[in-house]
Amino acid sequence: MLFRYLVSCSLVLGACSQPQVKAPVLSGQTIAQIEVKAGQTAPRQDQAGACWGKDVTPAIIETVTEQVLISEEQRDAAGKITQPASYRSNIHQRMVQDTREVWFRAPCPDSLTVSFLATLQRALKARGLYTAAITGEMSTETAEAIRRFQAERGLDSPVLSLAAAQELGLLATDLEDQ
Structure with a gap:
């Protein structure tokens, strides 16, 4: 699965009017996130260095096939079918769930060094979520381990969140965020 990492460090549009999300509280075991509906813009950034x-x-989208009756069956006086009913298939699609875009605070790309990623892999390995070799590279195995770790906390994403990095002990947590 491809994953996208969008950095908004000084690149986010200044005219955006999304609500701000304070860094997540770790004791609640959830990761703060903003769901953006179609046609809305990304979250606004006020803090320098916030990514x-x-x-x-x-x-x-699901495809639904329905059998539509064209003509009913014909029976004779004794009740025997003389002409069976005829049907046609009516196929259409319906939207089950719209596209969802979820934004969350994340470590900035310049902090995702080989050393940081190796430490991340060790932290995930210690929790039994990462079984590959420690390489210091953002591999598909690393991304999948991140997704599994975060899914338990309410964010099913292979992109490392700031709260997950803090919970894993990779980044410092501000006292005001708790």
């Missing part, structure tokens, strides 16, 4: 991650869940 955002984004995860997109594609729309779910």
Whole structure:
């Protein structure tokens, strides 16, 4: 699965009017996130050096096939079928879930060094979520381990969130955020 990492460190549009999300409270075991509906803009950034991650869940569309009666069956006086009923298939699609775009605070790319990623892999390995070799690279195995770790906390994304990095002990947590 491809994952996208969008950094908004000084690149986010200044005219955006999304609500601000304070860094997540770790004791609640959830990761703060903003869901952006279609046609809305990304979250606004006020703090210098604050970066955002984004995860997109594609729309779910299902194909529905219905059998529509064209003509009823014909029976004779004894009740025997002389002509069976005829049907046609009516196929259409319906939207089950719209595309969802979720934004969350994330470590900035310049902090995702080889050393940081190796430490991340060790932290995930210690929790039994990462089984590959420690490489210091953002591999698909690393991304999947991140997704599994965060899914338990309410964010099903392979992009590392700031709260997950703090909970894993990789980044310092501000006292005011608790």
